[in-house]
Amino acid sequence: DARVTQTPRHKVTEMGQEVTMRCQPILGHNTVFWYRQTMMQGLELLAYFRNRAPLDDSGMPKDRFSAEMPDATLATLKIQPSEPRDSAVYFCASGEGPIYGYTFGSGTRLTVV
Amino acid sequence: GENVEQHPSTLSVQEGDSAVIKCTYSDSASNYFPWYKQELGKRPQLIIDIRSNVGEKKDQRIAVTLNKTAKHFSLHITETQPEDSAVYFCAGAGYSTLTFGKGTMLLVSP
Numbered sequence: 001d002a003r004v005t006q007t008p009r010h011k012v013t014e015m016g017q018e019v020t021m022r023c024q025p026i027l028g029h030n031t032v033f034w035y036r037q038t039m040m041q042g043l044e045l046l047a048y049f050r051n052r053a054p055l056d057d058s059g060m061p062k063d064r065f066s067a068e069m070p071d072a073t074l075a076t077l078k079i080q081p082s083e084p085r086d087s088a089v090y091f092c093a094s095g096e097g098p099i100y101g102y103t104f105g106s107g108t109r110l111t112v113v
Numbered sequence: 114g115e116n117v118e119q120h121p122s123t124l125s126v127q128e129g130d131s132a133v134i135k136c137t138y139s140d141s142a143s144n145y146f147p148w149y150k151q152e153l154g155k156r157p158q159l160i161i162d163i164r165s166n167v168g169e170k171k172d173q174r175i176a177v178t179l180n181k182t183a184k185h186f187s188l189h190i191t192e193t194q195p196e197d198s199a200v201y202f203c204a205g206a207g208y209s210t211l212t213f214g215k216g217t218m219l220l221v222s223p
Binding site (some may be wrong): 033042048056091102103107 | 147159210
């Protein structure tokens, strides 16, 4: 089974530190999403790329978050500086585009203390 | 942008009963509606989906219906089993969006 690979699986960091999360989409998938999941807010869309170009990052706090796809095999989500309210599970998902199913990675559980 | 409402937030059924989860969406441009199942501590997994040119789709004990005029779609699980217990998310997708509902926690009691 093809998988979306996310690293790290868990991250504990101190407030103010930079955090970088990585995602390797399934080979051939041209669409990549970043979501943040919390109990209170559910699955929130942070960023959306198609063919490596950002289509929507309106849900992302621009002052501290950034998302990039330096190449077709790597998507990154960076938080600088991190805050305790950023504690959540961050999921990456990839797919072949609209009207096709999207596959989620196993997520990165981030704890900011 | 798209807004997806999902009901109920929790649903408890006895094993063998049916379960129905309902979602509404706001963007008439949405044309793809996937459903995901998420077990505790795991990633969401796609269980069934439906496209806007289809009114109903079935896969064993799971079925999904879509009413484009009313902008609502539903997940039906028949003959529920304890292993169906999980959080279920509906979503609406168009060219540049994939928006999730808040989720339904389904509890199936033996």
